[in-house]
Amino acid sequence: MKTLKRKGNGILNREVLVLNQNYQPLLVCTARRAICLIYLGKVELVESYHKVVHSPSVVFPLPSVIKLSRYVNTHNNDIVLSRRNVLKRDQHQCQYCAKRSVPMTLDHILPKERGGSDSWENLVACCQECNRKKGNRRPVEAKMPLIRRPKKPNKIYYIRQFVKREQISWRPYLYMEPLGLD
Numbered sequence: 620m621k622t623l624k625r626k627g628n629g630i631l632n633r634e635v636l637v638l639n640q641n642y643q644p645l646l647v648c649t650a651r652r653a654i655c656l657i658y659l660g661k662v663e664l665v666e667s668y669h670k671v672v673h674s675p676s677v678v679f680p681l682p683s684v685i686k687l688s689r690y691v692n693t694h695n696n697d698i699v700l701s702r703r704n705v706l707k708r709d710q711h712q713c714q715y716c717a718k719r720s721v722p723m724t725l726d727h728i729l730p731k732e733r734g735g736s737d738s739w740e741n742l743v744a745c746c747q748e749c750n751r752k753k754g755n756r757r758p759v760e761a762k763m764p765l766i767r768r769p770k771k772p773n774k775i776y777y778i779r780q781f782v783k784r785e786q787i788s789w790r791p792y793l794y795m796e797p798l799g800l801d
């Protein structure tokens with residue numbers, strides 16, 4: 620589907636940090652969605668990228684950080700356990716041999732056939748080679764120690780992974796140190 624998108628829409632796919640009304644970081648959405656929410660009056664613009672978005676009649680600053688107009692009670696602060704999110708947590712690095720930039724799969728530390736669960740603590744990014752090598756064994760049996768103990772990621776830590784050069788303005792909202800560029 621992605622390849623079918625019209626040229627020039629890239630800017631609208633830019634990532635936007637969404638804060639609760641009290642500035643608590645909630646999630647990341649696309650600029651397209653953010654503009655729509657601003658238009659509907661559901662959010663306020665807090666920071667923008669140094670770019671504008673044109674429609675036939677209006678010029679919008681391209682949002683970078685937005686804030687909900689009304690406080691939302693977020694009981695469910697959990698990050699969804701998914702292949703994509705486990706790989707993201709592990710920074711696409713094999714948790715056995717530390718290789719990056721190779722085809723990745725997910726490994727059950729305690730194999731599923733032996734009662735291992737689908738959980739943040741039992742799933743890690745793993746290259747296909749290590750996955751084959753480890754087979755149906757636990758790390759200690761395969762003599763393949765993990766490079767770090769997998770944990771359930773916390774939301775702010777998770778959102779921080781989206782921060783690149785262009786997202787400098789997000790840093791204070793994610794309790795990251797300023798870059799001292801001025």
Ligand SMILES: [Zn+2]
Binds near residue numbers: 715718
């Ligand atoms: Zn590996």
